[in-house]
Amino acid sequence: MKVFKFLGGAWLFIVLFGGIRFASDPIKIGYIVTLTGEGATWGQHERDGALLAVKDINAKGGVLGRPLELVCYDIKGKPEEAVIAVRRLMYEDKVAAVGGSNYSGIQIAVAPIADKAQVPIVSSTASNLAVTVDPDTGKVRPYMFRISYTDPYQGMVIADYLIKKCGAKKLAILGDIGDAYSEGLTEYVKKRADELGVENRFWAYRGGDVDFRAQLTAAKEWGADAVALTMLYKEMALVIKQAAELDWKPYFMGGNGYSPNMFEIAGEAMEGTYWVYPVSADDPLLDPFKNDYKKEYGRDATEVMNAVFGYDIVLMVANAIASAGSVEGSAVRDAIENTKDLQVTHFKWTVDKDTHNPMNKPASIFQAKGNKLVFLEKWEPMAN
Template sequence: MRRVLGVLAVISVLLGACVAWGAEEPIRIGYLATLTGEGSTWGQHEQDGAVMAVEEINAAGGLLGRKVELVIYDVKGRAEDAINAARRLVTQDKVVAIGGTNYSSLNIAARPIIQEAQVPMIGSATTNPVVTVNPDTNEPWPYSFRICFTDPYQGLVMASYLYQKLGLKTAAIIGDVGSDYSEGMKQYFIETFEKLGGTVAGSWGFRGGDVDFRAQLTEVKAKAPQALAMPYFYKEMALTIKQAAELDFHPVFIGGDGYSPNMYEIAGDAMEGSWWVSHFDYDDPVLQPVLEKYRKRYGKEATEIGNVVFAYDIIYWIADAIQRAGKAEGPAVRDALESTKDLKLTHFTLTLDPKTHNPLNKPAAILQFRKGKPVYVETWQPQVTF
């Protein structure tokens, strides 16, 4: 397990020269990010966003008169690494809260650890409902939170946008059969599309790590659906689009928040006209101050804007909870997180639903790929009554 602390140790020394810290131990906040392996572009940007936020908080005087120390572990996109990292954070590093991961399955795997230790954890793009809600009781897991919307909502947005906005009546869907994220979104897409009156021509599957989707695409093409829904991650979605074009198959593509602008490196112009459900309008003026800070801090442009902002806002949400709790202890911070109301963050104003530990009424941004880049089209809140 690689512990990413070198840069942060330097930051702490520099800030220590400017801020008169008390004799108390620093307040430690953990962060779990996929820094290597599949999805590392997301995790690296989340690390960057979290570091920026902690630097700013310390420069402003820390929390409760104490310095904040950020402890980051690379979970490599794997459940076993997330479990081990969460265990180290709560037993050795004594963190009071944890940010990350951006994978539902990893947060679900780590949940028993944080529950037992009574340390709250906030997922970034962890959209599966089970991350925060016990499906057996319909009650929230006490120490599990998220800053994003959920898979059912994404599936509903994708289906309703195709049917109600674009007027498409037939669709097919391909999913990762080993992914909680993909399976949850697929289920709600199919249910919503059919209830609206659409026809789902079929559902096809693959296993994470697969790189050849031609067999599935050949069968999908034979059904001639108007649209193809892809509730999975960016590498596989990019390969799906690229290989569909090679088969001369050009449906309307739509995908969820597993999307990445870096997909263009794989799929190229075959992405033109594709639709994406996003947590953000990447050109939204409210994001620009954070992105400008990113450019100054790291000397480059952020390519995974959403992950930078998610992590940055998670740290500020935790900081707000610690301040309102008046003490840096897991149960008190948990209570403060659950009671969050009208907290102005970078990308939205957060009020938490205590019954689900999800943000209330968080809208979805619809993007379309045009001339080599994603373009914001509109904010979409489905008009669905069933």
């Protein structure tokens, strides 16, 4: 059964799948995603993955003899919308935990709410260190977790690969100075380049900019032979396209801000660009999930990582509720923190208690070829 309501300016999806008759009230799990506006393609896939997990779990009897119910709000990619949604989920909907979002700035904004309400949040692709560790105190945020790897690791991989594999001698870094994700990734790209003794410079822009020719011209004249892109997909695609229009083709590499929609924006200029991603859509481990997704929704998942993350976050929360034997937020939090070797769709999830990050998260390197990303290799930055 699917029920869709419009509530207070945000879409609320309450989903309870039938097939088994439950005598008890449902266990509510909250989810915050961007369903409208920029980044909606990620949010829609993440929501759909989460809904599929709810269906699968309920078909097997639910959790603690109760069905799961997903309560999902559209936060439109805005911190202020997320704050409203999380408060509603925790204080009105009485959820046991919250999944999402995929933006670092949003997760940092909602962290105080989670701590006060004592309800855990598990983010998807939010990779800034401050999402789970308070930069002012250096202490872990007790109710904040994530499934993605962090910006330090992602930034290290980008710089490491461009320098060690591609042979970059001068590295340009282009990023959004007003975005937490971009700022964090930029910091660690630069740090790794400095460690490897490679000259690097940063060119900034602000969110909403669509013309990057000035920055690209300056980087080209400086002599950069590689560019690290530390922003989201729309801006990355425009940068790549405009560089081609300037007849400049350095090595480009970006992180998990990538989207297949970039091919529509940048066209042939995408060819040969490099990308680091937590999940490979070509991984045979994901074949059953992709088949189930297509069967459920009648279409292929184009944002496979987001769909998988949505699914796996619900699996994690359900496992924690079962382990805790309770839906109380503090008990669920403790169970999440103590998770070890939980087999989810794409890896075995162990939570680092000191950081609330997943341990031993693999990184995959891809290259754009023929309007798609082709997996090249796994890459782990080693000592200098």
